[in-house]
Amino acid sequence: MRRLAVVGAGIVGLAVARQLLRANPAASVVLVERENTVGSHQSGHNSGVIHSGLYYAPGSLKAELCVSGGRLLKSYCEERSIPVETCGKVVVAVDDSELPRLQKLFERGVSNGVPGLRLVEGSALSELEPHVVGLRAIHSPSTAVVDFSAVTRALAEEVAASGQLWLGTEVMSVLPRSDGLVRLELAGGHAGYFDCDFAIVCAGLQSDRLALRSGADAEPRIVPFRGSYYRLRPAARHLVRGLVYPVPDPRYPFLGIHLTRTVHDEVLVGPNAFLGFSRDDYARSAFAWRDVRDTLMWPGFPRFARSNWRAGVREISHAMSRRGFASAVRRYVPELTADDLEPAVAGIRAQAMLRDGSLVDDFWLDSRASILDVRNAPSPAATASLAIADHICKRAGLS
Ligand SMILES: Cc1cc2nc3c(=O)[nH]c(=O)nc-3n(C[C@H](O)[C@H](O)[C@H](O)COP(=O)(O)OP(=O)(O)OC[C@H]3O[C@@H](n4cnc5c(N)ncnc54)[C@H](O)[C@@H]3O)c2cc1C
Incomplete structure (x- = not known):
């Protein structure tokens, strides 16, 4: 029987383990997580936005996987009865200097295939968000919110039902063996070794350290x-109906x-x-x-x-x-x-x-022998998680 390992039970690792189980029903899949609960880090501490795909460079993995992943995630939530609110979002330009950037963002969104995007101003903006002021805004009606912790719990149930979920177990290294297998060195609950045919590492904030301990490239470093x-206090919540964002500074990957x-x-x-x-x-x-x-x-x-x-x-x-x-x-x-x-x-x-000090803009996956390391999966990786999982399994030849 083929043995497959996933490191990290954030939303990406859980989605990967679920996809491996679906695509390889005869394989044994083990997901190893160092914390005692799933989704303890980024996947449990975020804004909960199912992004529509507005921001990302056309042709990038982020653009492709955010748009397709958002669709997959919404239907997964429907299947699993996880509440999703499609409340829509506006990105608001408040002064003239922001208008060219807003226009660029709009064009980006259109070329990424984001559904229903439009530019609004004046009374149209007030109808959407009566307490918001701005010269012009992008309205993205498909942007939605969800509780990503609920999604990680649902994924974990599926993984535990047909695979193995080892919590409280830290992976110390992931090393290719000379016979083509991969050896995981483990500490904590399942301390010892685990040998498998393929390992996929989704270790979030620790991904660079684990890669380094496993003999992979030191670049990129996680910062x-x-x-x-x-x-907002309850009395002020009426000031916002959906999601309201400023025009982002294009030099940074933050919104x-x-x-x-x-x-x-x-x-x-x-x-x-x-x-x-x-x-x-x-x-x-x-x-x-x-x-x-x-x-x-x-x-x-x-x-x-x-x-x-x-x-x-x-x-x-x-x-x-x-x-x-x-x-x-x-x-x-x-x-x-x-x-x-x-x-x-x-x-x-x-x-x-x-x-060179630049921040990696796109998702970054590295392959070595029978190991695939996820080296950069910041926002919108929660939105894109199911599509990232599909992409990873295809790339690893495990779909
Ligand atoms: C403030 C904030 C707001 C965000 N808002 C959004 C948003 O609105 N929409 C969106 O789509 N995205 C958002 N994101 C991004 C999103 O949360 C992340 O991209 C996503 O959760 C990454 O998932 P992950 O599984 O890669 O990482 P994580 O959730 O961090 O999971 C990694 C897991 O690996 C485990 N691990 C690490 N090292 C080891 C080891 N050696 N052995 C075993 N286990 C290990 C960790 O304990 C952890 O559980 C936001 C992120 C933040 C921080």
Whole structure:
């Protein structure tokens, strides 16, 4: 019997394990996760948006897999009775300087095949979002929200039903053996070795470290970018109907502080994007020396810091204060005040950086022998997860 292994029970690893089981019913599939629950990191700490595919460079994996993955995810949620709200989204330009970027974004979305996109202004914008002001906006009616934790739990049920889910077990290395098999060295619950025919590594914030321990290329390095959220107090929730975003800065893969109505009928404000001082501690004051050292020692980091210090200063003001968050959002929802915000959760993004200091824009998959390493799967990888799984299994010859 063929033995297949997946590392990491975030939404990507779970979707991959499920796809392996569906496509290879005679194989034995083991999913190994170091935490005691599934979806403990990025997949359980995000905005919950099923992105439509507006932002990504045409022809990129992100563009292709976000559009197809969003469709797959919506039908999966329907099948599994997971609530999805297709509340739509507006991306709002508030001054003239943003109009050319808004137009470019619109054209990108159209060429990516995002359904129903249109440009709106004046009364059409007010009809969609009565409390939002702006010169012009893109309306994406197919953008939706979901609870990605509920999706990861549903995927985990399927994986546990026909495969094996080993929680509380850390994979220390994933090494090709001379006979063509792959050896996983394990610590924790299932400590020891596990030999398999093929391994797919979806380790999120730890993907670079595990790759390095497994003899793979040191590039790219994961740099954690923390994203904090506030939520609107109940009395202010009426100010937003769906999702409201600013025009993003094209130099960064982050979307700017936005307003997201969740499936639990809260409105989140954020996330900002600031260098994380820990890869897996969500406390505001979290500081892990090893994580900070790994970022600082990466040759690309000083270059990144030199060319982005202005954005860093701006993000510090957002990171440090409720007022900073409020002023970012007041540009397009002027009725909002700092008193309307209360602190909420935070997430930590696994963003890959190259040696030259540039941030990897697209998803990045590396193959070596019978191993496939996912080296960059930031947003919209939750949206795209089912399509990423299909893509990975095809690429590995396991579809
Ligand atoms: C603040 C924020 C907002 C976001 N908003 C959105 C959004 O609205 N829409 C969207 O589509 N995407 C969004 N994203 C991105 C999305 O959450 C991620 O792209 C997606 O969750 C990545 O899934 P993953 O499985 O690759 O990683 P993760 O969910 O981080 O899972 C990786 C898993 O690997 C495990 N692991 C690591 N090392 C080992 C090891 N050695 N052995 C065993 N297990 C290991 C970890 O414990 C973890 O469970 C957001 C992300 C953040 C942080």
